Amino acid sequence: MSDGVDESAPSPLPRRHATRLRHYWRSQGWAHHDNIDIDLLRWGLIVERIGRDTASVFELSRAGRNALAEGLVANRAARQAHAEAVHAVARHLAGAGRLVFTELSIRTVHEGRWRSCKPDVFSLVRGLRADHLAPQVHEIKVSRADLLGELRNAKIERYRELAASIYFVLADGVASVSEIPSDYGVIFYDPAEGLRIARIAPIGDYTLETRHWMALAKARPFTAEHESGQLAF
Numbered sequence: 001m002s003d004g005v006d007e008s009a010p011s012p013l014p015r016r017h018a019t020r021l022r023h024y025w026r027s028q029g030w031a032h033h034d035n036i037d038i039d040l041l042r043w044g045l046i047v048e049r050i051g052r053d054t055a056s057v058f059e060l061s062r063a064g065r066n067a068l069a070e071g072l073v074a075n076r077a078a079r080q081a082h083a084e085a086v087h088a089v090a091r092h093l094a095g096a097g098r099l100v101f102t103e104l105s106i107r108t109v110h111e112g113r114w115r116s117c118k119p120d121v122f123s124l125v126r127g128l129r130a131d132h133l134a135p136q137v138h139e140i141k142v143s144r145a146d147l148l149g150e151l152r153n154a155k156i157e158r159y160r161e162l163a164a165s166i167y168f169v170l171a172d173g174v175a176s177v178s179e180i181p182s183d184y185g186v187i188f189y190d191p192a193e194g195l196r197i198a199r200i201a202p203i204g205d206y207t208l209e210t211r212h213w214m215a216l217a218k219a220r221p222f223t224a225e226h227e228s229g230q231l232a233f
Contacts (some may be wrong), residue, residue: 008042012070012074028057031048031056078142084191085140090102091224093121101123101220103220105117110158117159119159121136121140121169124136136167138167138187139167143171151180161207162207164205166183169189177198180199183201183202185200
């Protein structure tokens with residue numbers, strides 16, 4: 001079998017295949033003998049070792065190690081792009097005078113079950129009236145796969161109880177406005193051009209309860225120096 005990646009090997013690898021490849025890298029390589037193993041074998045990413053006294057095991061080929069390294073580089077780049085977009089949104093909202101949180105962990109109730117939620121950016125108006133706080137959630141998506149998974153699982157719905165409006169912030173090219181349900185706002189982000197709003201989010205009801213305020217009290221607000229107004233939208 002060739003040590004190079006077969007032309008049929010997708011790039012990037014499907015999530016389950018990449019996970020299996022990492023498993024063989026970290027473990028003794030005990031074979032699963034399922035369809036994922038068959039794919040990895042035919043793509044030339046793993047090779048089988050059969051000994052007299054041991055069950056068959058799989059080892060990464062050179063191509064498999066390269067694929068694993070490429071996936072690591074891609075994941076790091078995605079995390080960096082996500083962090084940059086989060087910072088851009090938080091910087092703009094803080095510059096507009098809102099109280100902003102980028103490391104908030106909060107519990108909400110969705111479909112009768114407690115859910116732990118970590119919005120990418122949560123913000124509210126600095127005011128004294130509970131009905132004038134206008135809390136917002138901005139969820140950042142820099143990859144199409146991540147966005148489609150979010151829409152399919154509807155995890156973002158968990159924020160309804162604490163946000164008057166919810167926005168998807170999309171890296172350019174991830175999706176079009178028409179692909180996002182109408183009950184969410186849409187903002188596009190480009191590192192060079194900044195943020196531009198494509199659709200205003202509808203305003204809904206929200207209820208900030210004691211558990212929400214306790215989570216906010218324990219979290220550290222985002223702070224940043226005031227920058228150019230070119231990011232305004």
